[in-house]
Amino acid sequence: MKKITTALAAAGLVAALSGCQALTSVFPADKTTPAADPVQEVGAVTEVFGDGQKITAAVVKYAADISNASLQAEDFAVADRKVTKVYANDAPVTAEQPKNGRYVVVELSKNDEDAVAFGVEGRDIIRRKPELKVTQTGDIADTGGNTIAPTGNEWQSKTAVNLVVDDFKQASFADPQTGVTVNYNLFVPKNYNPQKAYPLVLFIHDAGVTGSEVKTTLQQGLGAVVWASPESQAKNEAFVLAPQFNHKTVNDKSEATNDADAVINLIKHLQTQYNIDPARRYATGQSGGGMMEMAMNIKHPDFFAASYIVAAQWDAAKVAPLAKSKMWIVVSEGDEKAYPGMNAVTAALEKRGAKVARKTWSGLSTPAEFDAEARAMRSQNANINYTVLQKGTVVPAGQTDNSGANHANTWRIAYNIEGIRDWLFEQRKP
Structure with a gap:
């Protein structure tokens, strides 16, 4: 126990340990990822339809490749939006065929009131910045079988991909x-x-x-x-x-x-x-x-x-x-x-x-x-x-x-x- 504590102290992590309970939280039996935020970046995706431009997806970039088989629509929430589909991809774009990769695509209903990025109502033009707030709400897994548990963090999108535009x-x-x-x-x-x-x-x-x-x-x-x-x-x-x-x-x-x-x-x-x-x-x-x-x-x-x-x-x-x-x-x-x-x-x-x-x-x-x-x-x-x-x-x-x-x-x-x-x-x- 002393050797382990000393090694962790050298890494600046001694404060995270408290006897054997601390060892369990850092090296869990079920291989759960530590509480450190696993998400590196979040972006928004817009698409143009016959009635204007809409924010149709969030793309969440993880530090590890994510197993598509571990994902369900209930695993993510986006503020004021309806999630319709969640899948993994190896690029920060929407896709017809999911692939294991570092990106989780969270598709959203184009019928949401807050979906509109650009629209026209009568003589009024509606413009909304393509920004989203995303939360992981369920357990997912990387391709190594490690469980990535929700951290409770709400991630704000920082970038946007405007398809075709x-x-x-x-x-x-x-x-x-x-x-x-x-x-x-x-x-x-x-x-x-x-x-x-x-x-x-x-x-x-x-x-x-x-x-x-x-x-x-x-x-x-x-x-x-x-x-x-x-x-x-x-x-x-x-x-x-x-x-x-x-x-x-x-x-x-x-x-x-x-x-x-x-x-x-x-x-x-x-x-x-x-x-x-x-x-x-x-x-x-x-x-x-x-x-x-x-x-x-x-x-x-x-x-x-x-x-x-x-x-x-x-x-x-x-x-x-x-x-x-x-x-x-x-x-x-x-x-x-x-x-x-x-x-x-x-x-x-x-x-x-x-x-x-x-x-x-x-x-x-x-x-x-x-x-x-x-x-x-x-x-x-x-x-x-x-x-x-x-x-x-x-x-x-x-x-x-x-x-x-x-x-x-x-x-x-x-x-x-x-x-x-x-x-x-x-x-x-x-």
Whole structure:
């Protein structure tokens, strides 16, 4: 006993011992880890959905590799959040397949009130720092079979991983022709090869998220980030360009500022830096962003191979240059501006010789049902596809089903329709 006490004293631990009871607590028979905090770091994970950015997981880094088999959802608690799943991983990210490793991923309900990191309610923007307070509440084990008991500590997250959003870089372009400076986000394909030509997708946000914070357009919904997701990039490697404007770029009189020309010049500038295929430039936008792209296509009808226009409108008397363009338009029947506006636009284009395919879809369709609808519309070989989301199927429960809600929820649904995204990439300029 004396030799052991002396050795521990040399290590600065003599105060922890009190006879044989102290020996039991330091060297327990069940190999339980000592009370020293086993956690090294905690981080938060955010993910963007159709209605904004949400805090969806905590990642707890341990000093030892954790056995996934030892984990249950009840082993962790997160303040003011509902834990849905707990598993181990060998990297600080969420995963489909758990792996033994130093990281414990604590997935959280995206429906929690405090899940929102960025969201829009009416005219109000909600921003919340991606911070979490995590407590281990049950016994877990490392891969050596040692039990790691709860310490009672509440760990505050210090870092955050913003899935897909973090893959964009931010920059500014001062256009010498218009005098306009465009602040923008750019996703470069992760395996970019300068010997290979890549498509580019341009996304322009709606007026509701106008502001000076350049990443806002990435956080507000899927319009930009869906094209840069690992799933999309696996099918179609592409550059994704998402400008952020701090002022309105179009108005309800179907007038656009010279920001539209500046964005065209920005794309031309990027083509001098990267191998971007001029035959595969695509445009998409929601509400005012879709209107801006209508203006860009009218002035530059040969620039984009195809456009995906969501919840927008334009003066039907001005759209004649678009008669030969390839466009997929999505509006909601309950949107009192975009729906009648695009009815007039598609009728005017038809009179100018465009072939228009029309169909009303349920906004409650499953992904498989949306894909079937998209295939059926694509089979008509029209250059203008016009999808109307049926009234009563667009606005989620808990929201007032009015024109504004139908308008804003159009893009929540539209960018999740994979069949339309696939159609866009199939289009090429001759």
